[in-house]
Amino acid sequence: MDKTSTLELTILMPCLNEAETLATCIDKARAFLQSSGIQGEVLIADNGSTDGSIEIAERHGARVVHVPIRGYGAALSHGIANAHGQFVIMGDSDDSYDFSRLAPFVEKLREGFDVVMGNRFKGGIAAGAMPFLHRYLGNPVLSFIGRLFFSIPVRDFHCGLRGFNRQRILALNLMTTGMEFASELVVRSALAKYSITEVATTLSKDGRSRPPHLRTWRDGWRHLRFLLLFSPRWLFLYPGLITFVLGAILTFALFPGPVTIARGVTLDIHSIIVGCITMIIGTQCISFAVVARRYAASSGLLPADYRLRRAVSPLTLERALMFAGVLLVAGGMGVFHCLNIWRHADFGPLQYGEILRLLLVSGTAIALATQVAFTSFLSAFLDIEVKSPVKPDAAQGEPG
Template sequence: MQPDTGPRADALELTVLMPCLNEAETLATCIDKAKAYLSRANIAGEVLIADNGSTDGSIEIAKAHGARVVHVPVRGYGAALRHGIENAHGKFVIMGDSDDSYDFSRLDPFVEKLREGYDFVIGNRFKGGIADGAMPFLHRYLGNPVLSFLGRLFFRSDIGDFHCGLRGFRREAINALGLKAPGMEFASEMVVRASLGKLRIAEVPTTLSPDGRSRPPHLRTWTDGWRHLRYLLLNSPKWLFVYPGAAILAFGALLTIVLLQGPVQVLPGVVLDTHSLIVGCMAMLVGASCLSFGVIARSYSATRGFLPVNPRLARVKAYATLERTLMGAGALALVGLTGLGYAVWQWAAADFGALEYNGMVRMLTVSCTLIALGLQLAFAAFLAALIDIET
């Protein structure tokens, strides 16, 4: 790492931060626009380039145009930005790609919101305007809208453009979030952590232009899209496990109860019978597994500091102690064992010969399902208790 010789943070209001990996074609333009903005707005600031291993002369260009350069030893969009934020000297940081797709000469809305006391300000390209050819069709009409919708749904955020790369923030507030993602999912991590951390967030319209590079962008549509989706899901056990699990369990329980007494005709010529009962029992097992995964994952995330403590989950855990949960699991298993014992008794009464198929299959299926649910609940309770052990 090169010596940090720039002006100190208490002397600067704003750092304009740009990650860079071989951006010789556009870097000078971006730096010049940012410096012109700082001069026009009379802001004490700097332009900081977080270089990720450029070999095309980008470093020399940055220095020649008056930017400060920090070298990032770890490859990746997120790694470059994290290192840049850590080394920024401004009270505020505005970050954006160095491909000339964002206009660094028009940063007033970001600075105004930051001066008003907002911790995090993100641009919205869909409100500000996307020029023709600036965003691929799949990104504009599928990737960004879907991922932004899921982000709003999962984390109760009002942000309309989760992946706008032009964003500003108070440096101390973002550093306190402990961001770790090394790759493109850093963009999602920043928004998710800011939302979960209850930071004051504002959104401002911004424009997006076609980038000025002749080479393809670093972004990989499907790979990076999956990394963003994966990050959103892993940080929302509720939507990944709990809600799907509850829906599947409810469906299975309803189907099992309806078919417990015998076949049910749902449409002319369509009768649900033992095979549908088996489907219902399997759905109950899958749903219960998802629910237990959700509770354990949420508890683990809070223990490790990935997610804040959930007060409702804490109250449930305080009541559903290991011992109480084991009692409930034992009750389920006991009901199942009773049904299984009755089936064996019936079989013995028939001298272990053939039995009436339909009724016996219902009895055995439901009984074995209850036994499996009881065992699953017991093991899940022990795993949850293990995670809660203080070290």
């Protein structure tokens, strides 16, 4: 009989040399299954333990799968793929999470939620269980970024105790192998429009005598990096739009002449230089956003953004090149006019304040035209559909 059709729950624990606490975690998990009457299993995804953890797990009634690739995410991915339960609840095997109190997770999963996150701030954090930087800086900041970037309705973004529908998570084809797997699971679920909720849970002090595998700054950066890479809007588009608009306002406000904004404070040609450079930087960021989003959608990293597709669908390669051509011609005419003024001065000294304004704006127009043209070609390149090579029918055989 297929075990996946009879088991409701798999309690999954990644393991790398957890001999001190593994037995306690397994016993609590098995006691929960027995007391609740849930048909389930305890699954240990071992990441290469050498301290007897495997023997301990088997002795205490857990099933062990051996993970060939090192990493927190690799262990969990392998465990999820080999789980026999309809639902999976995962948690660290360091005795910081209470596996005897999983009923709220199961209830929400039975209600139909795809992902159920634990919230340690609601349930209670024991003294010394969470480092100061994690509790008051790292977790709140990363959780806020997760809600802002992806509209994820959770307050404890990095709680390690969470449950989910196994088939729904397998369908996401999660890829990360390190600590950022925790972020990928919830971010990709949110992008796929899965239903997500959270329940209160507790966090106890790590029961091991050795330091945890987690490294504050290294792993915090890996989580932040993942959030940024999976949101081209916040990484590229919004900063690019703001930068471009500010640069354009500064440039065209000063184009007619100097502007005095306060007593003794006058903005002149140097501020136009800043404005022009800012416009170029902003345009580059916007072009990165378009290309990154199209690549992410075509490669399956992010779902297709139909609002973006509708917005940019009129901007075909040909139309973008026409717009770039208009900018190029306008910029070229401005540069030609500056050269003509210089020629009439017998290529001698000039009134730089006046001619530099036109020259800077014209040069910026040429630079923007170049960016738009090449970005359009790159974006069109990503849209090329590649078909698999056609193979001859084996039944027909080779020609005689």
